[in-house]
Amino acid sequence: MPADLAVIGLGHHGLPLAQAATAAGIDTVGYDTDPRPAAELAAGRSPADGPLTVPEVRRMLAGGFRPTHDPAELGRVRTAVLCPPTPLGPDRALDLTAVTDAARALAVRLRPHTTVVLESPVPPGTTEGLLRDVLETGSGLRAGRDFHLAYSPGRLDPGSRTHGYAGTPKVIGGLTPACTESAAAFYGRLTDKVVRARGPREAETVKLLETNFRHVNIALVNEMAVLCHELGVDLWDVIRCAETKPFGFQAFRPGPGVGGHGVPVDTVGAHRPLRLVELAGQVNERMPAYVVRRAAALLNEHGKSARGARILLLGITYKPDLPDRQGSPADEIARRLMDLGAAVSYHDPYVPDWRVRELPVPRADSLYEAAAHADLTVLLQHHRTYDLQGLSVKAQLLLDTRGATPAGAAHRL
Structure with a gap:
């Protein structure tokens, strides 16, 4: 059965998108190269450590969401969004193995006029480099001519009651202006505001900046926590007072470490290392x-x-x-x-x-x-x-x- 959307990667990046799309009435299939998430979801269960509760999964199924491990479903959609995980590898660079596998699964079934969007955190240049090459090689189609290709960074706050999908602006950078507009038309059905980046590299770097911003600022307050304990200063009172400043300050709070799926990236390919991010990682660790x-x-x-x-x-x-x-x-x-x-x-x-x-x-x-x-x-x-x-x-x-x-x-x- 044809669908409006295929979400490829049923993890922490993909499931919130599938949930929002299903709630918006978009006919959505969910595919993962690993058969286990689709099986768990089809049975009405949330995958282990997943971002959704069991009632949320069941509401998605009742709304028409179809989890599958059949890659044939990917050849019958208008829009495909790739959301596989990209963990840090041994060299502290993002591991793009899952992105490559997902792209290959889609490429052999890619049809003309499909809009393909990547949402996973990736190094700048991945969309118009690695992803484009895999899709074009596997499909025989040309990105920007036969199908639309874009990048949109995932930027949800899991569990937040304040910042939902619709209220969080979506950044989009397409390979061509037409690619950007095609992706913008899709996301416009899910969110109140679409922000157009100059291109895929700029959109990819948005994610890099946002993630590193969080980790650097948490590292700062973590160092302040250690210092204030040694000085006998109540850091929590310091933060309470400092956040009353109406400009030039954003409150972050210390903790026992930094978790989550947005990993800091202190080196991007063969480019210069980000020294401040590297130091922040050492502080937080x-x-x-x-x-x-x-x-x-x-x-x-x-x-x-x-x-x-x-x-x-x-x-x-x-x-x-x-x-x-x-x-x-x-x-x-x-x-x-x-x-x-x-x-x-x-x-x-x-x-x-x-x-x-x-x-x-x-x-x-x-x-x-x-x-x-x-x-x-x-x-x-x-x-x-x-x-x-x-x-x-x-x-x-x-x-x-x-x-x-x-x-x-x-x-x-």
């Missing part, structure tokens, strides 16, 4: 070790050793109120605490099972009881379900890495 040092110091101040201490970790996802653990610092923090000889347990309403070093970590069923029993409770993620005022009363010792507890109720990062 040190935060789990710093949290563990603070935890050990707190225990020591209260006459206890980390060895043999019962430590409860609260919230092990990378973002509040989501099951997604991509890049969460909780894993490294747990490993380091275990190396010190601590007995680690956890509580997270979104994560029923957690394994570290292939071993199950005990999950607390009763939060207050577990906090009262633990020598130290460490808040790593502030889920809305946590009553931090009540928790601060029950916990023997509480380290808040998110600055979420009432002032004076806990030791803050």
